[in-house]
Amino acid sequence: MPEFTYEIVKHLGIISEGAGGWAKELNLISWNGKEPKYDIRDWGPDHEKMGKGITLSASDVKALKELLANEE
Secondary structure, eight states, X not given: OXXXXXXXXXXXXXXXXXXXXXXXXXXEEXXXXXXXXXXXXXXXXXXXXXXXXXXXXXXXXXXXXXHHHHHO
């Protein structure tokens, strides 16, 4: 598996918490030193382990926000 780096630039919040201290979070993350993107995924305690997630650009987040606003 190729190595990668990440930096949590800004912690935006916890969406939900699960067993064992894991939490689904929304963060702004720089992957491999690139421009930070919005990221939703499960994180273990102390952010040492992560689960699968989804990474969104600012334009993706804007489109998602509009879709959700229309759904409410």
